[in-house]
Amino acid sequence: MGTRIADRVREQIEQMIVTGEFADGERLDEVKLAEQFGVSRTPLREAFQSLAASGLLTLEARRGAFIRHPDFVELVEMFEVMAELEAMCGFRAARRVTERQMTDIGLTIDACEAAIAAGDSDEYYRENEKFHHLLYEASGNRFLAREAARLHKRLKPYRRMQLRVNGRMPQSMREHRAVFAALERSDSKAAAATLRLHVAIQGERFNDLMASYRQMGARKAG
Amino acid sequence: MGTRIADRVREQIEQMIVTGEFADGERLDEVKLAEQFGVSRTPLREAFQSLAASGLLTLEARRGAFIRHPDFVELVEMFEVMAELEAMCGFRAARRVTERQMTDIGLTIDACEAAIAAGDSDEYYRENEKFHHLLYEASGNRFLAREAARLHKRLKPYRRMQLRVNGRMPQSMREHRAVFAALERSDSKAAAATLRLHVAIQGERFNDLMASYRQMGARKAG
DNA sequence: TTCATTCTTTTTGTATACAAGAGATTTGAC
DNA sequence: GTCAAATCTCTTGTATACAAAAAGAATGAA
Numbered sequence A, B: 001m002g003t004r005i006a007d008r009v010r011e012q013i014e015q016m017i018v019t020g021e022f023a024d025g026e027r028l029d030e031v032k033l034a035e036q037f038g039v040s041r042t043p044l045r046e047a048f049q050s051l052a053a054s055g056l057l058t059l060e061a062r063r064g065a066f067i068r069h070p071d072f073v074e075l076v077e078m079f080e081v082m083a084e085l086e087a088m089c090g091f092r093a094a095r096r097v098t099e100r101q102m103t104d105i106g107l108t109i110d111a112c113e114a115a116i117a118a119g120d121s122d123e124y125y126r127e128n129e130k131f132h133h134l135l136y137e138a139s140g141n142r143f144l145a146r147e148a149a150r151l152h153k154r155l156k157p158y159r160r161m162q163l164r165v166n167g168r169m170p171q172s173m174r175e176h177r178a179v180f181a182a183l184e185r186s187d188s189k190a191a192a193a194t195l196r197l198h199v200a201i202q203g204e205r206f207n208d209l210m211a212s213y214r215q216m217g218a219r220k221a222g
Numbered sequence C: 001t002t003c004a005t006t007c008t009t010t011t012t013g014t015a016t017a018c019a020a021g022a023g024a025t026t027t028g029a030c
Numbered sequence D: 001g002t003c004a005a006a007t008c009t010c011t012t013g014t015a016t017a018c019a020a021a022a023a024g025a026a027t028g029a030a
Helices: A005-018 A030-037 A041-053 A072-096 A099-118 A121-138 A142-164 A168-184 A188-199 A204-221 B005-018 B030-037 B041-053 B072-096 B099-118 B121-138 B142-164 B168-184 B188-199 B204-221
Strands: A058-060 A064-066 B058-060 B064-066
Touching (some): A005 A030, A005 A041, A005 A142, A041 A058, A072 A142, A072 B072, A072 B142, B005 B030, B005 B142, B072 B121, B072 B188, B099 B121, B099 B168, B121 B168
Antiparallel strands (some): B058 B064
16 A cells, blocks of 8 residues: 555544544545545545445445444344454464464563553553454464454454453453463364453353443443 | 445446456456446446455555455465355354245255256356355354355355366265255254365365366466 | 666546535425 | 425535556667
8 A cells, every 4th residue: 555645544534433433323524524634535435435345334325424333233243253253363373373473472461461450451452452463363374364353453443342341351361361371282272262252242241242332322322 | 325336337347356257467447447337437446445345356556456366375265264154154054044044045955956967057156156145144143144245255256166176066065965954953063064164175175276276377367 | 689768658546526416494385 | 383395505426637656668878
C-alpha cells in the first residue's frame, strides 16, 4: 500500500470503527468525513467498499454506510469461529513454533502480567493482542494467520467487554500460560483445547457478555 | 444490494474470476472493462476495492488490479483452513440439522451421483456446491456459514483441479454419503472428521494437486 | 548491439460536476 | 389537529475532467 489517499483513509476509518468511535446504527456521512479528512468523496467511497467487504460496516443501496453492530447471537457466533481459528493456530503452532517465536510469546505474557500488576489496561490490551498475533504467525499457515487477524480485528470493539468482567484478567493470564506450556511440550491438542476455551464464550462468560452487551447497547443507544 | 451499477459489475467480475477467466498475473484494465460493461470507471473501481478485500484480486498502488493466483503453498494453506471450517460446520450440523435440511442434502447427493452417471460434470459441480452450501447453513451458525461460503467461492477456480484427478469423483461421493450418515445419527465427531478429510489436501491428493497446479500454471502462462 | 536517458503515451488516483433517489417539509383538505 | 400529496432539500451514485505516476518508445552514447 503506497501513499494512496484511499488507503490512508481506510486505515483511519478502520481505527475509528474498532476503537468503538461509532454508535450502533450510525450513518457515516460521506461529505462530513470527506472534509474532515480533507479529501474528496471518491477515495472515501472506495474505502467504504473495502471496509464493507471486511464486514466492518454495512452499505445500504442509496442509503449510505452504516455501523451495524452484530446482535448478541451473531456476536456469539463470531466468537465461536474465532475460538476455532485460534485453536487451529495453536494446534499447528505446537508443532511448528520456533525458538524465537516462543521467546517473543513468553515476553508478551510477562508484559501482560506486568500491565495487570500496574493496572495499565491499555498496555494489557496491546500486549494481549500481540500474544494472539504471534500465535497466528506461529501456526506456520500464513493464510490462516491473515484470516485470524482479520476476524480478531473485527471483534476488537467487543473483546473489551469480555475482559472487563470481574476477575477475568487473571484467569485469562493463566490460560496464556497454559497455552505457552502446551506449545513448549509440543502438545497440539492441549494448545488447541486451551485456546478454544480461552476465546469461546460459554458457561458463565455467556451471561457476563450478555450483561455487558446490554449495557453497551444501552449506552450506545442513549 | 439494489440496482447499483457497482454491485452488478462486482458480481460479474467475480463470476469471471471464479470461473477462471483470467490468467495468473493478468491485469484488469479499467477502461477496457468499463467500456465492456458500458459504465464509467467509478463504479468499476469500487467493485475492485470490494473484490480485493475479499481476496479475489490484488490491488497494487498505482499499478492496477491484478489476478494473483495463490502459489502452491498458499493454496494448500487455504484448503487447510477450508477443511477446518467445513469440519466445524459438520460438527455443529450433526446436532442442529433439521429434517428439511437433511432431505435437501440427501437430494443433492442423489443429484451428484446422477450427474456422475450421466457424465455431466457441470451439473456435478453445481450439485456438489449446493451440498456444501447446505451444510454451511445446517451448522446453525450464520456467521460461520457466510465465512465458509466466502472461502469456498475463493477456492472455486482451484477446486476443479482437485476433482479432475483420476477416480476422485466416486471417492468424493462416498465421503458425501459418510457425512450424511454421520449427520443422520448426530455423530458430530464423525461428521467433522469426514469433512476434514473430504476437503483437506493430504497424502496422494497432495501430489495430484501439485501436478494439476503445475499443468494449470503452464497453461495459464502460455 | 546494448545500455542509459529523455520524451511520449498510457493508466491510475483524485476531484468535481451532474443525475436521481430518499427523506424532510410544506401545503392543503378534511 | 391529522393525514396525505406535492415540493424541496439533502445524499448517494455515476460520469467526466484533470493531475500525477508508471510504462513504453525514441534518442543518443559507448
